[in-house]
Structures are given as C-alpha cells and as structure tokens.
Amino acid sequence: MKERLHPFQLSILIMMMQNGLVLYSLPRLTAEYFGKNGWLSIIFIFVLVNINIMMIAIIYKLGKGRSIFEIIEASIPKWVMVPIYLFIIGIWIGIASMITSEYIFIYKLMFFPALPYILFIILFTLASFQLLRGGIYQFAKASVVLFFFVELMIFLVFYLFPEFEFSRFTTFFFKGETDYFKGALHVYSAFLGIEVSILFFPMVEKKWTKALFIGNFISMIIYLSILFLSFGFFSFDQILHDKYPVMTLFEYTEVSFLTRAENLCFSVFAFKVLSTIVIYYWGAQQILGNINKSIKPNFWIFLILGCGCILALLPDSIVDVEKWVERLSTCAIGIAWALPIFVLCILFIQSFKREIDHAK
Amino acid sequence: MGRFQTIVKEMIIKKEADSVIQDTHHSNIKDASEKQLSEASFEKTLTELGNSFDLVHRSFNQDEIHIIYLDSLVDSKILEWEILSPLREISFHNVEEAFQQSLFKRENNQEKVISGILDGNVSMFAGEHTYLINAAGFEKRSISHSETETVINGPHDSFNETLKTNVSLIRRRVRSPRLKMIKLSVGEISKTKVLLIYIEGIAKMDIVNQLKERIQSVKVDSLSDSNVLIQMIDDHQHSPFPQFYTTERPDIAVAKLYSGKVIGLVDESPNIFCTPSTFFDFFESSDDYNQRWIIGTGIRILRYMALFITLILTAFYVSICTYHFEMIPQSLLQSIMQSRSRVPFPPIVEAIFLEIVIELLREAGARLPTKIGQTIGIVGGIVIGQAAVEAGITSNILIIVVAVSAIASFIVPSYIMCASIRIVRFLFILVAGFLGNIGIFFVFGMLIIHLTGLTNLSSPYFMPISPTFFKDWMDSIVRGPFSKIKNGQPVHSLMQTDGEKERN
Numbered sequence: 001m002k003e004r005l006h007p008f009q010l011s012i013l014i015m016m017m018q019n020g021l022v023l024y025s026l027p028r029l030t031a032e033y034f035g036k037n038g039w040l041s042i043i044f045i046f047v048l049v050n051i052n053i054m055m056i057a058i059i060y061k062l063g064k065g066r067s068i069f070e071i072i073e074a075s076i077p078k079w080v081m082v083p084i085y086l087f088i089i090g091i092w093i094g095i096a097s098m099i100t101s102e103y104i105f106i107y108k109l110m111f112f113p114a115l116p117y118i119l120f121i122i123l124f125t126l127a128s129f130q131l132l133r134g135g136i137y138q139f140a141k142a143s144v145v146l147f148f149f150v151e152l153m154i155f156l157v158f159y160l161f162p163e164f165e166f167s168r169f170t171t172f173f174f175k176g177e178t179d180y181f182k183g184a185l186h187v188y189s190a191f192l193g194i195e196v197s198i199l200f201f202p203m204v205e206k207k208w209t210k211a212l213f214i215g216n217f218i219s220m221i222i223y224l225s226i227l228f229l230s231f232g233f234f235s236f237d238q239i240l241h242d243k244y245p246v247m248t249l250f251e252y253t254e255v256s257f258l259t260r261a262e263n264l265c266f267s268v269f270a271f272k273v274l275s276t277i278v279i280y281y282w283g284a285q286q287i288l289g290n291i292n293k294s295i296k297p298n299f300w301i302f303l304i305l306g307c308g309c310i311l312a313l314l315p316d317s318i319v320d321v322e323k324w325v326e327r328l329s330t331c332a333i334g335i336a337w338a339l340p341i342f343v344l345c346i347l348f349i350q351s352f353k354r355e356i357d358h359a360k
Numbered sequence: 361m362g363r364f365q366t367i368v369k370e371m372i373i374k375k376e377a378d379s380v381i382q383d384t385h386h387s388n389i390k391d392a393s394e395k396q397l398s399e400a401s402f403e404k405t406l407t408e409l410g411n412s413f414d415l416v417h418r419s420f421n422q423d424e425i426h427i428i429y430l431d432s433l434v435d436s437k438i439l440e441w442e443i444l445s446p447l448r449e450i451s452f453h454n455v456e457e458a459f460q461q462s463l464f465k466r467e468n469n470q471e472k473v474i475s476g477i478l479d480g481n482v483s484m485f486a487g488e489h490t491y492l493i494n495a496a497g498f499e500k501r502s503i504s505h506s507e508t509e510t511v512i513n514g515p516h517d518s519f520n521e522t523l524k525t526n527v528s529l530i531r532r533r534v535r536s537p538r539l540k541m542i543k544l545s546v547g548e549i550s551k552t553k554v555l556l557i558y559i560e561g562i563a564k565m566d567i568v569n570q571l572k573e574r575i576q577s578v579k580v581d582s583l584s585d586s587n588v589l590i591q592m593i594d595d596h597q598h599s600p601f602p603q604f605y606t607t608e609r610p611d612i613a614v615a616k617l618y619s620g621k622v623i624g625l626v627d628e629s630p631n632i633f634c635t636p637s638t639f640f641d642f643f644e645s646s647d648d649y650n651q652r653w654i655i656g657t658g659i660r661i662l663r664y665m666a667l668f669i670t671l672i673l674t675a676f677y678v679s680i681c682t683y684h685f686e687m688i689p690q691s692l693l694q695s696i697m698q699s700r701s702r703v704p705f706p707p708i709v710e711a712i713f714l715e716i717v718i719e720l721l722r723e724a725g726a727r728l729p730t731k732i733g734q735t736i737g738i739v740g741g742i743v744i745g746q747a748a749v750e751a752g753i754t755s756n757i758l759i760i761v762v763a764v765s766a767i768a769s770f771i772v773p774s775y776i777m778c779a780s781i782r783i784v785r786f787l788f789i790l791v792a793g794f795l796g797n798i799g800i801f802f803v804f805g806m807l808i809i810h811l812t813g814l815t816n817l818s819s820p821y822f823m824p825i826s827p828t829f830f831k832d833w834m835d836s837i838v839r840g841p842f843s844k845i846k847n848g849q850p851v852h853s854l855m856q857t858d859g860e861k862e863r864n
Binding site for chain 1: 810813820
C-alpha cells in the first residue's frame with residue numbers, strides 16, 4: 001500500500017473527528033458540574049485524554065505497526081472476540097447517529113423549526129457515503145480543506161473582546177453544587193472520537209503518534225479559549241441558565257453587512273459533526289471488515305449507513321437524544337479506555353511468552 | 361499387441377509429419393498471396409482513392425512512370441520544382457538520382473503508400489518500385505493573438521491548428537536535446553496525430569507512460585480536438601470540473617514543461633493539454649508572472665475571492681431573504697425590503713430568473729459576431745437593468761448581486777473552468793432556496809469532498825492544499841517572489857519526501 005497518512009493530515013483529521021458538538025454546551029456543563037471557574041476542568045480532562053492516547057502510542061510502538069486485530073488475534077481466537085467487536089460496532093454506530101440527530105435537533109430548535117428532519121438525515125448520510133467510499137485517505141484529504149472553513153469561524157471571537165471583562169471571574173475555584181465524576185464524563189465526551197485512531201496503525205507513517213498529541217492539543221486550545229471567553233463574557237448565572245452559551249456568544253457578532261453570525265457558525269460546524277460521524281462509521285466498517293474479510297467494503301458501508309439512518313430516526317426530541325448521547329458517550333469512554341488496556345495486556349503477555357521461549 | 365501399438369504409432373507420426381509439410385506449403389502460398397496483395401501498384405492506388413475530386417494521376421516517359429497525389433495536400437511549388445520538372449527531363453533508369461535524397465523514400469507496401477498520399481506525399485510508380493516523395497503543404501492559419509487567453513504583458517503568439525507550427529513554437533523556447541516527443545495516433549478512420557512532449561529528467565516517466573497507455577487505449581473513429589481527447593482519458597468522467605489544463609499559449613505550455621509536466625498536442629487543434637494538472641492551475645495566468653510578485657499575488661487572491669463570490673453570493677442572498685432575515689443589519693434591512701416590496705415572487709424564483717437571463721445573454725454574445733454582440737449588450741443592459749426593476753419583476757439589489765457574481769465568474773482565466781463553476785452555482789442557488797444556509801454549506805461540503813477526491817492521472821487534483829505541501833503554495837495559491845518559487849525541478853526539497861507526493 002503506497003498511500004500513508006502524513007502526520008500533518010492526521011493531526012487535522014484528529015482535531016476534526018473529535019466530538020465538537022459538545023462545545024456548544026461546554027461552558028454550561030463545566031459551570032454546572034465543576035462550579036465556579038469550571039473552565040479550568042478542561043485542563044484536567046485534557047491530561048486524562050493524553051494518558052489515553054499515550055496508551056495508543058505505546059501499543060503502536062510495542063506492536064511494531066501491526067494492526068490491533070493482528071495483535072489480538074495472535075493470542076485470542078476470533079470467535080471469542082466477535083461479541084466484543086459487535087458491541088463496539090453497536091456503540092460507535094449508535095453514537096454517530098445520535099450525534100447526527102443531536103445536531104439536527106439543535107438546528108431545528110434554533111433556526112429552522114419547519115424543516116423536515118428526515119431530509120437532513122438523508123443529506124448527512126449522502127455526505128457520509130461520499131466520504132466513506134473513498135476510504136480514510138480521501139476522508140483525510142477532504143477534512144483538511146473542511147478544517148480551514150470551520151476554523152475560520154474562530155476569528156469571529158475578536159468581535160467579542162470589547163465585551164469581555166475579567167471582573168466576571170471569581171477567586172473561587174470549583175465551588176458550588178458540583179459533581180466531578182459526571183462532569184468529567186461530559187467534558188471528556190468533547191474529546192471523544194480520538195479512540196478510533198487505534199485502528200489507524202496500518203495506514204500511517206512511522207512517526208505518526210505526535211499527530212495524536214498535536215491534534216488533541218489544538219482541540220484543547222480551541223475549547224479552552226472559547227470556555228475562558230464565555231466565563232468572561234457571561235456572568236456565572238447566565239451560563240448556568242443558557243442551554244447553548246456558545247450559540248449566544250456568537251449571536252453578539254455584528255459586521256456592517258451581517259449580524260448574528262451564529263447561524264453561519266453552526267452551519268459550518270456541520271463539517272466537524274460530519275467528520276465525527278464519519279470516523280465512527282469508518283471505525284465500525286473496519287471492524288466489520290475484519291470480522292468477515294470476504295465481503296466487499298461497499299456492502300458494509302451500506303449496512304452501517306442504513307443502521308445509522310434508522311437509529312437517527314428513532315428519537316423524538318432533543319431531550320431524548322441528549323439522554324442517548326450521554327449513555328452512549330459513557331460506553332464510548334469505556335471503550336476508549338478498556339480497548340487499549342486490553343490490547344496492552346495482550347502485548348505484555350505476548351512479550352512475556354517470547355521471553356520465556358527465549359529462555360528455554 | 362505390442363506390434364499393433366507400434367503400427368498405430370507409426371501411422372500417427374507419419375500423419376503429423378504430413379500435416380507439417382502441408383502446413384509449410386500452405387503458409388508459403390499465403391505469404392506469396394499476401395505479398396502480392398500488399399505490393400503497391402498505381403492501379404490499386406487509383407481504385408482505392410477513386411472518386412476523389414482532388415486526386416491527380418499523371419504519367420511520364422511513355423507511361424513508364426506514374427505519379428499520384430492529392431492536389432489539396434500538396435504544395436504546388438514543391439511539386440513543380442522538385443518533382444515535375446526533373447521528371448520531364450530524366451530517363452526511366454536514373455529515377456533515384458534525379459530527386460533530392462532527403463525528400464523521397466522507397467515504399468512498396470500498398471497501405472503505407474495510401475497513408476503516405478493522405479499525408480501529403482506524391483507517390484511515384486516507376487516499374488517495380490514505388491516511391492513516396494514528400495511535397496506536403498496545405499493551407500493553414502498564421503500565428504495570431506490568442507482570442508480566449510489574452511494577456512497584457514508578455515508574448516502574444518498562440519498555437520494554431522498545424523502540429524508542425526505548434527512544435528516549432530515549443531522548440532524555439534526549449535533549445536535542449538532533452539525535449540522528447542512521443543508520436544501517437546488516435547481514431548480508426550481519422551488517424552489524428554497526437555504528440556506527447558516532455559523534458560527528460562524533469563518529467564516523471566511513469567506519468568508519461570501512463571498517459572501514453574491511456575491515449576493508446578482510446579477507441580474511436582475520429583478525433584476532432586484536444587478538448588475531446590482529454591474527456592476520453594479523464595480519471596473521473598462524470599465530474600463537472602475539467603481535469604486536464606488546456607491552453608493555446610505556447611509560453612504557458614513551455615512553463616508547464618519546465619515544471620515537470622507532460623503536454624499533449626493534437627493535430628488540427630490549437631489547444632494543448634497538460635498533466636498532472638490541479639484545480640489551482642486553472643486560476644493562473646501568465647500575467648501574474650510578468651508583474652511584480654506583490655501585484656501578482658494580490659490578483660491571484662482576488663481570483664479565489666471571485667470564485668467564492670460566484671459560488672455563494674446569489675445563493676446567500678436567496679437564503680437570507682427567504683429564511684434568515686435576522687442576519688441582515690437593521691440599516692440594510694430597510695433598503696432590501698423596499699426594493700423587494702414590489703416583487704411578487706419569492707427570492708429563489710427571482711434569482712433563478714435573472715441568472716438564466718444572464719446565461720442567455722452570455723451564450724448569445726459568445727456566438728455572435730462582434731457588431732451584433734454590441735446590440736445584445738445594450739439590449740441586455742437596458743432590459744435587465746432598468747425595465748425589469750421598473751416592471752416589478754426583480755429587485756434592484758438582486759440585480760447588483762447577480763451582476764457581481766456574473767462578473768466574478770469571468771475573472772477565472774480558464775473559460776472551461778469558468779463554465780463549470782457557473783453551472784455548479786445553480787445548485788447552490790436552488791439549495792439555498794429550499795434549505796437556507798445549511799443547504800449552502802452542505803453543497804459546499806459535498807463540493808469540497810468531490811474536489812479533494814478527484815485525481816488527474818492518479819495525481820491529486822487539490823494538490824498543494826490537500827494533500828498539503830506548504831512550499832508549493834508559493835506558486836499556486838499565491839505568486840511568491842521568484843527566489844521562493846522552486847525553479848524547474850518538479851517536486852524536490854519539500855516539507856515531505858518525494859514518495860509522499862504520490863499519495864492520492
């Protein structure tokens with residue numbers, strides 16, 4: 001295979017595939033669960049995510065570039081793993097479809113109450129199909145260009161500086177009604193998506209692991225700056241009572257020929273949401289492809305997109321969707337930690353066995 | 361039993377030997393008859409080329425020497441000086457000495473004689489031998505200004521329809537033995553000549569070979585233009601975007617050669633194509649290089665802005681006026697509402713109507729002679745500008761929006777790319793009318809996914825941006841100073857290694 005993902009492409013891809021939709025409610029979530037100056041919590045979670053991706057990097061190094069399927073199936077028969085694989089696939093397809101419907105529900109709620117929900121699902125599915133069909137290389141290429149447009153929106157933040165005041169911060173840290181564990185889960189879900197990179201091993205160049213950290217770092221910087229800005233822009237109570245504070249933040253932007261750019265921002269954000277969805281679908285497709293290698297990848301794409309489509313049609317309201325996203329995110333965080341730990345254990349056992357063999 | 365076996369064996373062996381003898385006999389006869397068939401004679405040539413208005417047959421020396429040629433393809437001066445006058449004086453036996461060595465060659469194969477005549481040769485039949493004497497010379501257009509790709513500074517010559525002239529225009533600019541050419545022919549009937557040109561050592565040979573194979577695999581009866589050929593050898597034939605860059609300016613063609621690309625010339629076509637091309641090639645003009653780099657860069661950025669304006673401006677107007685009124689600032693809202701208050705249609709109908717009128721005007725103006733074209737301009741200007749607003753069919757602001765996006769679309773230097781973009785933006789307008797901003801962004805996303813997925817001869821179409829090669833940006837996204845532009849060598853000394861450039 002000639003084509004390999006370059007670290008530059010990869011870091012952008014990783015940044016794009018993290019679940020950015022959480023960002024819109026992130027100031028409220030941090031305020032709700034971490035209390036005063038809750039924005040600092042993102043740094044702690046960032047450290048946790050780094051430990052998680054460190055494990056992935058170690059697996060790559062110890063496994064010497066073998067894909068995780070090769071590593072696992074060298075020690076454990078495939079049929080034992082199939083139920084676990086299916087569970088992961090189910091969670092990933094589920095979370096992808098729930099993120100789709102969350103985005104659409106928010107869009108309907110804020111801008112477009114009369115819009116047919118199903119039309120959006122079809123649009124997202126079409127775009128996902130186009131990206132999935134080309135494989136990860138095509139996806140990476142497209143995401144680099146999409147990234148430029150998403151990140152352009154960050155410049156709108158400059159319009160908000162005049163309204164920013166340090167006096168809105170308090171000297172209290174993490175005080176108020178707090179629930180650190182639940183809050184950590186919520187904030188962590190903003191970094192989700194990165195765990196799929198454990199499947200990248202056969203498609204990357206050797207020194208790719210730095211891309212993981214760089215991509216994650218860019219995400220963190222963006223989250224942190226938006227959070228910091230919101231805490232200085234709104235009062236603490238305001239943040240607590242606003243469902244999507246970042247949306248309100250962008251409502252204040254005004255140029256001489258354009259006001260209320262939150263609509264534009266949220267529309268462009270569809271690219272990031274699309275990237276997150278596609279990476280989960282892609283991950284599911286890879287695992288399915290590993291379970292049965294003889295079936296054409298296009299069949300799996302149709303199957304996955306079909307499932308995703310149907311699942312996305314199930315919820316009735318944003319409250320429903322949020323519940324589901326919460327549950328599935330918790331499972332996905334579980335997978336994000338359990339899978340690398342599991343693979344690391346296998347690797348240690350394998351190397352231990354090898355040492356014993358050598359000794360013999 | 362054993363004896364019986366040997367008898368049978370002997371019989372079989374004999375039979376085989378017999379059949380071998382028979383076979384050789386057969387093939388001998390076949391060869392002879394084929395030879396007879398393919399051997400050139402003036403009677404056969406005459407019958408094969410019969411019923412041609414320009415066919416000339418003359419005989420000399422008491423019907424011992426015959427010459428046959430097509431009057432329309434032969435230069436009459438060469439014919440008179442080099443062929444006819446020597447023929448009148450010579451005897452039958454010293455035919456070969458009478459002509460200039462360089463001009464004639466002996467050819468006995470009937471098919472080759474016919475194709476030689478069709479190439480503008482005079483065929484001469486003297487006893488057993490047949491000669492082809494090159495006297496080609498046909499009417500051709502002189503080298504003139506390029507009508508479609510004008511520049512303000514720099515060379516003004518352009519290719520014409522004659523392959524030889526076009527090659528000379530390139531040869532004059534590349535005085536090097538490293539300039540290599542591959543001659544191919546496309547078309548079962550037309551046998552159109554296609555020439556691939558590259559500079560050895562700069563161009564990648566696998567691209568040359570791939571292009572050659574692809575052109576050889578084209579199976580058609582005739583080929584009329586290079587623009588037709590490139591559509592047949594495209595990687596993605598259903599894409600609305602042109603994937604091979606075409607130009608009729610020799611200076612651009614040579615610049616492409618020096619940057620390691622392969623160019624293709626088609627006989628009877630003033631356009632050359634080059635490969636591997638990227639999306640950004642279509643936004644370059646040689647004027648960018650003939651000015652100071654800051655101005656060149658500014659103009660290039662202006663073109664990319666124009667691309668966005670063309671694609672999105674009208675669609676954005678439709679979307680805002682239909683769904684997102686809150687995005688219009690209060691001061692602007694008043695004037696927009698005033699101008700829209702008399703219009704009975706929804707914005708999408710109004711916009712599509714006006715866009716179609718502009719397309720009609722463009723198409724009508726493109727095919728008309730200049731003098732009538734002016735009339736179209738005046739009629740269009742008055743009817744659309746003034747009357748449509750007064751009649752209350754469209755609003756003032758929409759006319760400005762549509763006019764700006766029409767002007768912006770013509771800033772793209774390549775007409776073919778400009779036409780593609782103009783068609784694609786209709787999709788944007790339609791979706792904006794039905795779905796608003798999110799629709800625009802969806803189509804935009806799909807467009808990006810489509811464009812980044814395209815390849816030209818397996819080389820990515822969106823090259824310096826994605827896959828990203830920052831150093832190449834100096835000569836594609838902007839026009840950097842010459843010290844920053846990589847000179848000549850194709851893809852070395854980059855951020856990434858050479859092998860990576862082959863990523864798709």
